[in-house]
Each structure stands twice: as C-alpha cells, then as structure tokens.
Amino acid sequence: MPKQVDYAERRERVVDAVHRLADRHGIEGVTLRDVAREAGLSMGAVQRGFRDKDEMLALALARVSARFVERARAAAAEPSPGALERVLLDVALLGEGQRAEAQVWLAFVARAAVTPSLAMTLRDGHPEVASLLTRLVAEVAAGSGASVDAAAEARALLALADGLTVQVLLGQLGRDEARRLLVDRARLLAEATRPEAGKRAGPTG
Amino acid sequence: MPKQVDYAERRERVVDAVHRLADRHGIEGVTLRDVAREAGLSMGAVQRGFRDKDEMLALALARVSARFVERARAAAAEPSPGALERVLLDVALLGEGQRAEAQVWLAFVARAAVTPSLAMTLRDGHPEVASLLTRLVAEVAAGSGASVDAAAEARALLALADGLTVQVLLGQLGRDEARRLLVDRARLLAEATRPEAGKRAGPTG
Known part of the structure; x- marks a missing residue:
C-alpha cells in the first residue's frame, strides 16, 4: 500500500x-x-x-499529547514522590527542549477557546492525565497516612502546571523558577500530609 | 480641544x-x-x-488590567484571609460577567507568546499584582506566626489562577469548581501555617 x-x-x-x-x-x-x-x-x-490549519494544529498537538502520556505512564510506573514531580514537570512542558511543544499547546489553547471542536480535543486528553496524577497524589498521601482529596489536589496541580507554562512562555517567570515552584508544591503536598507540616522545615528528599 | x-x-x-x-x-x-x-x-x-490589531488588543487588555488592579487594591485595603481569596478570584477572572475579560486576556497571551512587545506589556503589569498578592500572603502567614516564602507562594497562586482561567475557558473545568480549588488553596495556605495543618480539618472562617 x-x-x-x-x-x-x-x-x-x-x-x-x-x-x-x-x-x-x-x-x-x-x-x-x-x-x-x-x-x-x-x-x-x-x-x-x-482540511485547514486547525486540523494541522490538532495533529501537532496530538503528537505533543501522545509523547506526554507515554512519558507520564513511564514515570508513573514507579510510584514515588519523585514520580509525581517528574510527571508534573512534564505536564508543564518546562524541559529545555520543550519550548516548541509549549508553543504548540498555547497556540492550540488560544484557538480552542473560541472553537468548540478543538476544545473537545483538549478535553478528551484531560481525564487520563488527571486520573494518572490523582493516583500519584493519592500514593504520596497514603505514604503518610493522611486523608487528602487527591482528585482536587491533582486538578489544582494540573492548573498550576498550565499557568506556569503560560508565564514561562511570556517571560513573566524564568524556567528554573517555574520548575522550583512546581516541585516545591509537590513536596509541600507530601509534607502537608504529615504532622510537622506546619513548620515546612527540612527537605523531603 | x-x-x-x-x-x-x-x-x-x-x-x-x-x-x-x-x-x-x-x-x-x-x-x-x-x-x-x-x-x-x-x-x-x-x-x-x-496601528494594527495588536495595538487594539493591547488597549483592550490595558482596560482589563486597570479594572483588575483597581479591584485588587480595594480588596487588599482590608487585609484578611478573605481579601486574599477575593483578589485571587479576581485575578482568575472567574466571575459570572468576566468571560469577555478572560477571552481578551487569553487572546492577548497567545499573541504575546510570539510577539515580544506584547509580552512586555503583560510583564509590565505583573510585578504590581505579584507584590500585592505577596503582601496579602505574608499577612495571612503572619496571622499564625509561621514562616512562609510569601513571594514564592504568591507567584504559585498567580500561576494557579492563570491555569484555572485557561481550563475554564476550555471547558476542562467548571467555573464553580475552579473557584473552589482556588479558595481551598488560599485557605490551605492559612491552615498550613498552623500546627494542625497536617490534618487539613475544619474550615478557616
């Protein structure tokens, strides 16, 4: 053929x-x-x-998503607080070589905000990523025996990752600082589920 | 004249x-x-x-920003955990009548990601909002006597607000759920600075 x-x-x-x-x-x-x-x-x-630029863009985003989901599954295969951090950094497309992926995502987002069919493409990919993150958050929380609304935490972390992607693309935030904020948030989650959380002292590592 | x-x-x-x-x-x-x-x-x-569409868009965004800064200053004039929540909800443009403002912001962001002069316009407004939020976060933290990196917290909250704006515009998240996630985050901040933070129990009110 x-x-x-x-x-x-x-x-x-x-x-x-x-x-x-x-x-x-x-x-x-x-x-x-x-x-x-x-x-x-x-x-x-x-x-x-x-058919048009939107279809082209959808295929370009599909590749970003496919690669991301593949990496996220691999990272999630060995659950640990480190896995949560790695998946989050990957969602936020904050790696050195990920600027193109981040640009494709943002361009797609801007068009999707006014084109329902494109928004659907983005929504379709959302549940798998959200449930993967929810599982990782739940595992981190289970490690310290505390009760956390893992689904809500995961959604907030996803939104944080998206916001950081935007701010880095705009130059409002440096890539290293964005990575630090995201990793800190994941670590605080692990700490906040422990009795000494109030102090926020000491590294988790 | x-x-x-x-x-x-x-x-x-x-x-x-x-x-x-x-x-x-x-x-x-x-x-x-x-x-x-x-x-x-x-x-x-x-x-x-x-001159062109970008200049028009910049003026439209300037109005969004001016209104926002005005509201944020008013909310910050009476510092309290409630003030932090109000300012955050306002940054995220999650109000009933703020969809147009959110659309203007996102369209501007998408163009700014590839147009340095537009990105500068967005960056110019960023420090005032960030420092206003930093002050509110510091006040919430001071209320419980804990040490928090208020500037980092404020930056993370700003990024979260931006991410939620995007997800609501795309329909990945309902407006009410986004509001709840943002308010919870602000409350967790107030709680996490207290010894019983590990439990995350009870309302802050």
Missing part, C-alpha cells in the same frame, strides 16, 4: 514542520503555505492532507 | 467593541473591519486610532 505509506509519512513531515516553526517563532501567524514550504511539500500536498 | 475628546471617545468605543466581540465568539478571528462595524465607526477612523 505505497499510497497510504506516503500519506502517513507526509503527515509526519507536516507535523515536524509545525513543531520547527513553533519553536522558531510560534505558530500564531503561520499559514498552510509556510508549513508547506518548511515541510518541502507543495501546497496541494498539504491541502490534500489537511 | 474637541478633537482630542473625539479621539479618546473613539478609542473607548473600539475597546468596548473588542470586549463585546470577545464575549460573543472570542477575538482570535476578529479583524479591524469587524471591530469597526461593531463600534459603528469607519475603517479609516479605526485605522487612524490604531
């Missing part, structure tokens, strides 16, 4: 191009034409593969 | 129009022409007032 193979490979090339463009200057002003040029494809080839 | 008065009033009308359009269907796809029509002005009038 050489035709199908070409088609899949072409979509891969387009997604690669979207990520490279996002890394260089965001994707707000990027057109199908820009993507075709970057991917080394004709406009016709891109147009046959994608 | 009738000419200057006209000019200021025209800018007001344009900003009103941007907010109404944002409320109706976001501002991602909104053009100068759309705004002119909504404002009941000619394209020429709009073009004389604004």
Whole structure:
C-alpha cells in the first residue's frame, strides 16, 4: 500500500514542520503555505492532507499529547514522590527542549477557546492525565497516612502546571523558577500530609 | 480641544467593541473591519486610532488590567484571609460577567507568546499584582506566626489562577469548581501555617 505509506509519512513531515516553526517563532501567524514550504511539500500536498490549519494544529498537538502520556505512564510506573514531580514537570512542558511543544499547546489553547471542536480535543486528553496524577497524589498521601482529596489536589496541580507554562512562555517567570515552584508544591503536598507540616522545615528528599 | 475628546471617545468605543466581540465568539478571528462595524465607526477612523490589531488588543487588555488592579487594591485595603481569596478570584477572572475579560486576556497571551512587545506589556503589569498578592500572603502567614516564602507562594497562586482561567475557558473545568480549588488553596495556605495543618480539618472562617 505505497499510497497510504506516503500519506502517513507526509503527515509526519507536516507535523515536524509545525513543531520547527513553533519553536522558531510560534505558530500564531503561520499559514498552510509556510508549513508547506518548511515541510518541502507543495501546497496541494498539504491541502490534500489537511482540511485547514486547525486540523494541522490538532495533529501537532496530538503528537505533543501522545509523547506526554507515554512519558507520564513511564514515570508513573514507579510510584514515588519523585514520580509525581517528574510527571508534573512534564505536564508543564518546562524541559529545555520543550519550548516548541509549549508553543504548540498555547497556540492550540488560544484557538480552542473560541472553537468548540478543538476544545473537545483538549478535553478528551484531560481525564487520563488527571486520573494518572490523582493516583500519584493519592500514593504520596497514603505514604503518610493522611486523608487528602487527591482528585482536587491533582486538578489544582494540573492548573498550576498550565499557568506556569503560560508565564514561562511570556517571560513573566524564568524556567528554573517555574520548575522550583512546581516541585516545591509537590513536596509541600507530601509534607502537608504529615504532622510537622506546619513548620515546612527540612527537605523531603 | 474637541478633537482630542473625539479621539479618546473613539478609542473607548473600539475597546468596548473588542470586549463585546470577545464575549460573543472570542477575538482570535476578529479583524479591524469587524471591530469597526461593531463600534459603528469607519475603517479609516479605526485605522487612524490604531496601528494594527495588536495595538487594539493591547488597549483592550490595558482596560482589563486597570479594572483588575483597581479591584485588587480595594480588596487588599482590608487585609484578611478573605481579601486574599477575593483578589485571587479576581485575578482568575472567574466571575459570572468576566468571560469577555478572560477571552481578551487569553487572546492577548497567545499573541504575546510570539510577539515580544506584547509580552512586555503583560510583564509590565505583573510585578504590581505579584507584590500585592505577596503582601496579602505574608499577612495571612503572619496571622499564625509561621514562616512562609510569601513571594514564592504568591507567584504559585498567580500561576494557579492563570491555569484555572485557561481550563475554564476550555471547558476542562467548571467555573464553580475552579473557584473552589482556588479558595481551598488560599485557605490551605492559612491552615498550613498552623500546627494542625497536617490534618487539613475544619474550615478557616
């Protein structure tokens, strides 16, 4: 089936191009034409593969999500407070090489806020990540025998991660500081479930 | 100076129009022409007032910011745990009538992520809000005599508020649930600075 193979490979090339463009200057002003040029494809080839920019963006985000879920599952496979931290840092896309992924996410978010079908794509991925984080939070809390609303904690941590991603992209916060805030929050959670939480003294490590 | 008065009033009308359009269907796809029509002005009038869409958006955001800072100052004028909660809810633009403000903010954020001059506008407003929140957090902590890194707490709360704004706009989280998560976080902060924090039991009120 050489035709199908070409088609899949072409979509891969387009997604690669979207990520490279996002890394260089965001994707707000990027057109199908820009993507075709970057991917080394004709406009016709891109147009046959994608209805419009939103569909292209959805595929680029799908790759970000797939990679993220894969990493999160791997990190969650060995439950520990460290796993919670690693998954959170990964959700927040705060790694050195993740700026392109963060840009793709933010561009998608901005369009999804006004395009219900795109918002649905983002909502579809949300429950798995939320339940994965909920499990990790519950495990951290169980370690100290305290009762915590793990689902609520997980949702708050997810929102914090999203907010940090935005602030780092805007330069309101440095990447290192954002990482520190997120890790501190995960550690406070582990500490706050212990009797000495009030003091917030000493590292958890 | 009738000419200057006209000019200021025209800018007001344009900003009103941007907010109404944002409320109706976001501002991602909104053009100068759309705004002119909504404002009941000619394209020429709009073009004389604004270099481009980004400048228009910057003015619309400036109004969101100005109103917010005004409300935050008023809430902070009577320091209490309640004041911290009120300011946070306001930062997160989670009020019934604040969807348009939230849309303007998100659209601006998405463009600012790729336009350094816009990012600077957002960064300029950040320190005042951060220092106001830092003061409120410090007051809440001082009430229980515990030591907390108030600046770091304030930054984390700001990021949480931003993340919640995004998740509510996307429909990943209900507005009421987002409000509850934010208020809980502010209350946990007040509790966590007390010896019984480990239990997380009982309301703060």
